[in-house]
């Protein structure tokens with residue numbers, strides 16, 4: 319399916335709403351029925367019926383069709399956060415006694431999910447360095463039911479070989495799932511590489527304007543139905559129709575925004591690389607990135623977020639540099655129009671800083687939609 323068709327037409331039935339270009343926000347909790355027979359049929363199939371908006375809503379349905387098509391998946395579910403799009407399917411597909419293999423250093427709340435939350439239900443996890451597929455293969459146990467990936471992650475950008483891992487998992491009946499927030503559907507297509515479930519924080523690139531929190535999960539009809547029928551409807555992590563509408567609106571410009579951020583990131587990174595205060599830069603499309611070959615093989619483009627370290631390792635220097643930025647904002651999250659910075663040191667007590675630990679020294683920068691010159695000027699004055 320063509321990208322332009324997905325973003326501009328798919329799922330939209332304009333003749334049903336006055337031929338309006340922009341779809342209506344069906345801001346309702348429930349839907350009425352004229353006959354008991356119709357009502358009974360809807361109650362028997364909440365997935366497809368307009369019955370109650372925790373399960374199904376026409377505005378969300380437009381969005382689901384677009385998101386599934388973007389990932390080349392049979393279907394999609396949308397959630398009230400990216401975290402829900404990760405935790406709800408895992409709760410649906412794993413049972414007491416099951417084991418999961420999880421990549422090292424995934425998103426912070428994913429770590430807490432596997433370390434603190436799932437053990438309460440008797441689900442165990444082994445964290446491995448997934449940049450070597452053999453580590454994943456060696457961690458497989460008789461009760462392993464899930465391999466959870468995040469390629470690349472959003473702080474140190476380690477990649478996993480998605481095709482090789484799905485090749486190992488499939489014959490053993492082990493499900494594979496990835497957090498694809500960093501690349502999004504335009505720059506990485508995990509389903510075409512054999513991955514079963516693709517989760518994304520739609521708060522980031524898909525929404526694109528830092529005004530909603532949302533998540534999406536795509537996969538086969540069978541898996542999506544199974545997740546919907548029980549855990550999704552029981553936990554109730556439904557997105558509001560208004561947020562769904564904002565997300566549809568965000569999708570219209572997704573290719574433009576991603577291309578622009580990618581191009582600007584290349585310019586900013588090239589400038590940082592030649593700066594005397596900068597030590598290392600971590601970005602999957604940098605020529606000296608240790609997994610550059612794998613990145614080129616399985617990614618069609620690269621997110622506009624990267625991390626770097628300063629030559630001077632003192633915590634004071636990192637703080638001073640970040641405090642001096644005037645236009646690049648200091649905040650969590652990413653994927654919006656505004657460029658952001660987050661130093662690793664903001665995440666722990668000053669006394670715990672270890673300058674020999676490269677992860678402690680990382681400063682993460684997200685490049686938004688501003689002009690490259692504008693960002694470089696801000697970085698330059700902060701270095702001075």
Ligand SMILES: *Cc1c(COP(=O)(O)O)cnc(C)c1O
Nearest residue numbers: 399400401425472499519521532
């Ligand atoms: C933000 C983020 C999440 C969580 O998404 P929310 O929408 O904040 O719940 C998950 N994974 C990655 C990589 C993220 O950046």
